[in-house]
Amino acid sequence: MKLAHFDNVELENVDIEGAQNTKIRWLIAQKDGAPNFAMRMFEVKKDGHTPYHSHDWEHEIFVLEGEGTLVLQNDEKPFKQWDIMYIDPNMMHRFKNTGEGLLRFLCIIPHESNYKTERKNTEETLNPFASGIANNC
Numbered sequence: 001m002k003l004a005h006f007d008n009v010e011l012e013n014v015d016i017e018g019a020q021n022t023k024i025r026w027l028i029a030q031k032d033g034a035p036n037f038a039m040r041m042f043e044v045k046k047d048g049h050t051p052y053h054s055h056d057w058e059h060e061i062f063v064l065e066g067e068g069t070l071v072l073q074n075d076e077k078p079f080k081q082w083d084i085m086y087i088d089p090n091m092m093h094r095f096k097n098t099g100e101g102l103l104r105f106l107c108i109i110p111h112e113s114n115y116k117t118e119r120k121n122t123e124e125t126l127n128p129f130a131s132g133i134a135n136n137c
Helices: 113-121
Strands: 020-028 037-049 059-065 066-071 076-080 085-088 092-095 101-109
Touching: 092 101
Parallel strands: none
Antiparallel strands: 020 037, 037 092, 037 101, 059 085, 059 101, 066 076, 066 092
16 A cells, blocks of 8 residues: 655656656556556656657556647647547557646556566566666566
């Protein structure tokens, strides 16, 4: 069980190639005892964006603040506060802040360890936001 204010969760830089002015908070993760999913909050400053990438699982997104564009392989879709998004597995995507203020959104994903178990024969890092010790996920 965990009960905390989001401000008490560490805000970390997203230091991945292709990311710009983006930070992440691991609100709920394996370190908290969550067995299946992680809930992250991304904070993207004006003119910032996440890396353009894909992976084997879906994204489930809820926009808390700001506005932006979902960049897809052959399309761009604008979004704003309170919008929800579902992004299919293996779909190339990027979240770009196109507003004047902060873009803040929640993103729920399965734990990488659960995905590696299902894939059995791979050791590659599947989730560019979930690898390593720093994020404890």
